[in-house]
Amino acid sequence: MLKIFTLLADWLIYDVIGCMPTSHLGQALHFFVEDTSKILVLLFLISFLMGIVNAYFPIEKVRHFLVTRKLYGLEYFIASLFGAITPFCSCSSIPLFIGFVNGGIPLGITFAFLITSPLVNEVAVAMFLGYFGVRITVVYVVSGLLLGMVGGFILGKLKLENQLSDWVKEIQKGSTAANTNYVEEKVSFLHRLPDITRESWSIVSGVLLYVLIGISLGAVMHGYVPEHFFATYLSADKWYAVPLAVILAVPMYANAAGIVPVIEVFVAKGVPIGTALAFMMAVVGLSLPEATLLRKVMKWKMMGAFFGLVTLFIIISGFLFNLLLTW
Amino acid sequence: MDIKVLGTGCSKCQALKATVEEAVKALGIEATVTKEEDMIVILGYNVMRTPALVIDGKVVAQGKQLSLKDVKKLLA
Numbered sequence: 001m002l003k004i005f006t007l008l009a010d011w012l013i014y015d016v017i018g019c020m021p022t023s024h025l026g027q028a029l030h031f032f033v034e035d036t037s038k039i040l041v042l043l044f045l046i047s048f049l050m051g052i053v054n055a056y057f058p059i060e061k062v063r064h065f066l067v068t069r070k071l072y073g074l075e076y077f078i079a080s081l082f083g084a085i086t087p088f089c090s091c092s093s094i095p096l097f098i099g100f101v102n103g104g105i106p107l108g109i110t111f112a113f114l115i116t117s118p119l120v121n122e123v124a125v126a127m128f129l130g131y132f133g134v135r136i137t138v139v140y141v142v143s144g145l146l147l148g149m150v151g152g153f154i155l156g157k158l159k160l161e162n163q164l165s166d167w168v169k170e171i172q173k174g175s176t177a178a179n180t181n182y183v184e185e186k187v188s189f190l191h192r193l194p195d196i197t198r199e200s201w202s203i204v205s206g207v208l209l210y211v212l213i214g215i216s217l218g219a220v221m222h223g224y225v226p227e228h229f230f231a232t233y234l235s236a237d238k239w240y241a242v243p244l245a246v247i248l249a250v251p252m253y254a255n256a257a258g259i260v261p262v263i264e265v266f267v268a269k270g271v272p273i274g275t276a277l278a279f280m281m282a283v284v285g286l287s288l289p290e291a292t293l294l295r296k297v298m299k300w301k302m303m304g305a306f307f308g309l310v311t312l313f314i315i316i317s318g319f320l321f322n323l324l325l326t327w
Numbered sequence: 328m329d330i331k332v333l334g335t336g337c338s339k340c341q342a343l344k345a346t347v348e349e350a351v352k353a354l355g356i357e358a359t360v361t362k363e364e365d366m367i368v369i370l371g372y373n374v375m376r377t378p379a380l381v382i383d384g385k386v387v388a389q390g391k392q393l394s395l396k397d398v399k400k401l402l403a
Contacts, residue, residue, distance in 0.1 A: 059375055092376055094366060099375035202392055
């Protein structure tokens with residue numbers, strides 16, 4: 001199916017512009033057109049699908065569902081799943097966190113949402129599909145969900161409720177379950193369609209620049225980084241490779257669009273796929289800007305537990321991927 | 328009419344405020360448009376997704392980047 005983008009680039013670069021397939025310029029342009037068109041179309045399609053799900057299950061409805069039903073453990077899965085589907089915006093993470101906690105949703109389930117939300121999102125999925133194919137994308141998404149579920153479950157068991165910031169506890173006192181009532185809007189699918197399309201389009205245009213930068217950066221690195229360059233430091237037989245990659249990545253903050261092409265170069269130049277995936281998870285899942293936002297709603301002990309546990313789990317996942325996956 | 332745009336300052340929130348101001352001007356209505364950035368106040372509206380639009384104290388939209396047409400409809 002993705003072949004169509006190769007054909008598009010063939011036609012545009014070799015037939016229309018008239019570059020020789022053997023020339024350096026021709027190859028570079030071809031690569032650029034193929035990858036950019038592929039990623040943008042994938043991104044639009046995925047955003048569109050997620051947009052449809054979000055139109056029918058807005059976060060207020062999910063919260064209402066989680067508050068009112070007894071789900072016997074399934075709630076961790078649902079919270080994590082909706083963390084993945086809801087478009088992630090770091091500026092929304094605080095209102096979401098508070099909205100969940102105040103609605104009476106246990107802290108562990110809120111964490112399940114909070115962990116998966118930045119890890120699995122439309123941009124990451126589109127980039128992974130385009131660069132690594134279906135198998136690695138599925139592995140990434142499933143790991144992101146599991147990480148949220150297991151991480152949320154353990155954080156929930158730690159009884160950190162008293163570690164919420166004082167002002168959050170203050171709001172909590174005043175809130176009642178009635179706050180989470182959700183009134184369904186009855187709108188037909190055809191009427192929702194323009195909204196969903198526009199929203200998907202705004203996601204694509206919002207990350208367009210990062211996609212272009214990421215693809216260009218990846219292309220340049222491919223040309224200049226020598227073969228096996230990283231293999232010396234980050235190969236699988238060095239036990240410290242995964243923890244090192246993860247700990248380096250935590251303070252880094254990059255959009256999934258910018259980081260996936262770079263990771264693809266790492267893998268092509270000899271970094272094991274598990275180490276690369278763990279690096280990616282740490283870059284998008286944990287970051288200093290997110291930490292400064294979360295610091296407003298939680299005390300240091302909770303922050304430490306959250307960041308520490310997620311970091312640890314990402315490192316463990318990295319080791320597991322290296323054992324189980326071959327690329 | 329008292330219009331508030333709730334949001335902590337991400338690009339979407341800025342865009343919504345601009346759209347609202349444009350709509351107010353186009354419709355020629357008397358309205359004050361303010362941007363509310365204080366998280367505690369925003370949460371007081373029981374809003375989980377920003378940007379949100381509040382007209383005369385009532386939340387009419389949240390988590391959406393409304394088009395000019397949508398905003399005009401909400402203001403009319």
